[in-house]
Amino acid sequence: MITDLKINEEQKKKYYDHGYWTADSIREVWHDQVARHGEREYVCDDTGSRYTYREIDERAGRLAAWLASEGVQVGDVVTVQFPTWAEFCIAYVAVMKLGAVMHPVPRNYNDMDLEYAMNLVGSRAFLCPTFSHNVDYEAQIASVRESIPTLGPIAVLDKQAPSHTEFPTFDDIYGRFEPMSAFAPVSADSVACILPTSGTTGKPKQAMLTHNNILFSERVFTRELGRTEDDVMFMPSPLNHATGFFHGLISPMLLGGRAVLQQDFHAREAIELMNEEGVTWSMSATPFIFDMLNVLEASDDGLAFKTLNLFCCGGAPLPPALIERAHRHGILLCEIYGSTESCPHVYVPPEKCLEWNGAWSGVPFEGIEVRVIDAEGNELPAGEQGEELSRGPHMFVGYLNERDRTDRALDDDGWFYSGDLCYQDDEGRIRINGRKKEVIIRGGENISAREIDDDLIGCPGLATSATIGMPDERLGERICTFVVATDPDNPPTQADLIDYLTSRHVAKRLWPERVEVIDEIPVTATGKVKRFILSQVLKERMAAE
Known part of the structure; x- marks a missing residue:
């Protein structure tokens, strides 16, 4: 059970008094929606899967019953690694029925990523596909399971390939277990989900949400x-x-x-x-x-x-x-x-x-x-x-x-x-x-990296750009802009960028002092530029010089 939560008691009282918070967990809300909309379609995906509210509820109830039979309890962390598939809903609803904690991780996590993240959160169970996107997820989790001391049951979804290990499949579980019908109490103020942060500045943190x-x-x-x-x-x-x-x-x-x-x-x-x-x-x-x-x-x-x-x-x-x-x-x-x-x-x-x-x-x-x-x-x-x-x-x-x-x-x-x-x-x-970390401090002056990128929008030959601070012995930092060209064989030069900024009357203090061509700007899944990666690329290129 996760207990080290930081909630201000005065604010908590206010949220309950205003009706912003209630005593219902996501499980209770889900059950109410199934009662109201059971025959309506809830989710579909472009691989052909379609489920009504009731169909998700029935399958999730069976998966929850299996997890409970394997010893997963209220407050335990269940790590889930899925592509953007409708079956993710079966997994999350099953976890909520148990009163356990969802811990969804990126589908591109490899074995070392899984080992780190699951040990950090103390994963008790793991759910994943058998195979997808040329990744053998079964083999991947099997290779690190012994390195995750808290990990118990593992189940796989054989949506795109049959299972080839000893792990039970979702279909096996559906056939062997009746839907869970007795539910342990769950506080609406307990953790429901742990999300890895975007990681724009380094190792992702695990954010807890109730x-x-x-x-x-x-x-x-x-x-x-x-x-x-x-x-x-x-x-x-x-x-x-x-x-x-x-x-x-x-x-x-x-x-x-x-x-x-x-x-x-x-x-x-x-x-x-x-x-x-x-x-x-x-x-x-x-x-x-x-x-x-x-x-x-x-x-x-x-x-x-x-x-x-x-x-x-x-x-x-x-x-x-x-x-x-x-x-x-x-x-x-x-x-x-x-x-x-x-x-x-x-x-x-x-x-x-x-x-x-x-x-x-x-x-x-x-x-x-x-x-x-x-x-x-x-x-x-x-x-x-x-x-x-x-x-x-x-x-x-x-x-x-x-x-x-x-x-x-x-x-x-x-x-x-x-x-x-x-x-x-x-x-x-x-x-x-x-x-704040996107501020370039040049000779004591704060310069917004985003402002420079915004000013460059529309520059001929420029598909996109990302600006960072370049270490400089005299000024502390100078302006370095990474550019992705519309024509890779003819990327815009520093002079091209400056000519464009001059035509738009952008102040000289915002002109790039170094331009680096790159095939693709590294971003998170939510579109934020991973400037720490660009800083490392720049460091390597400067060292090579």
Whole structure:
């Protein structure tokens, strides 16, 4: 049982008094939705799987009964490694029925990644496919199981290949066990899920979220975006992230709606799948909608979005040009801001998407507070830039087994220090300007790496860019921009970038002082640039010189 949770008691009382938190766990909410919507379809994917609420419930009940028979109890951690498949829902519902803790990990975790992560969280059980994407998941977990002392039962889903080990398959379990019917008590304030953080600055942390955190977050998310049970969510993002799991699956469940999953994102196939399934909304990183708009505008066969009307974007501020392009295709592009720890907490109301046009990252959801502070922790007046802090019923309750890192990020009053720079106006709107770690300190002057990348949007020959600080003996840091060329044989030079910035009257202090060509900018699944990787690449290239 996980006990080292950081919850401010005064805030906790307020959240219950306001009705933001309740006594119901995700399990109780799920059972209510099955009773109401049992025959409705809950989830499908592009591999052919389709399940109603009742079908997921029945299979999950059998899987939960097997896990219980193997000794998995309330509060135990169950690690799940799946592609973006509908069967992930069977796994997560089974874990919730038990009162255990979901720990979804990326499908591309290898044996060493699994060993590290599962030992960190003390995994008690493991669920995965037999085979997918040229990966033998059975062999992978078998190779490290002896190195994970807490690990007990392992089950595999033989969706794309038969099992070849001693591990029981989901189908075996369905045939041998009746659905669980007696449920141990579970507190809504206990941990429901542990999510690895994006890892933009190094080794991922394991963020803990309670049933109440998740339920509040997704209820306010769907309500403020005006979603109903008639809406159909499209989700191409990995299910080990808050975007994929919470927004993609929990949100539709709370509505009694549907979710449509895509195993591997391909823009044209995504548009066709959304049209076939009547998708009305989606939530993902900006590159997903960018790619789909490019495909639409390059097609000559009348390809169009037939039912999609709202696309929520996280991971980076939205350029006005992208908002305008999406609107020409009948889509409101809505910026959402948050993190694994504080997910989500700021949004642009759909009715304001066009009016604000990328000028603001949004306003806090109901029940959530935002502050902007300086380096000394003093609250800043409207218009002045500082670090963004947030507090609310959605807030994570710490990093598992890393109290020092928890205390650095989450203070005793419940405020989360995001590490993001922003300013706020008198109406409560905030504008995210980048990460504190994305600030280049050149000769004592703070320069926003994101600002430079934004200024370079539209530069001829430039597909995308990412700017970092380059070590410099005299100035501390100089500006280095990594570029991906539209034509790999003719990448833009430093002179090309400077000519473009000059034409846009960008100040000289923001000009790149070194340009590095790279095949692809490394990003997380939520679209955040992994600048620590670029720093390592730059270090190696400078050493080679």
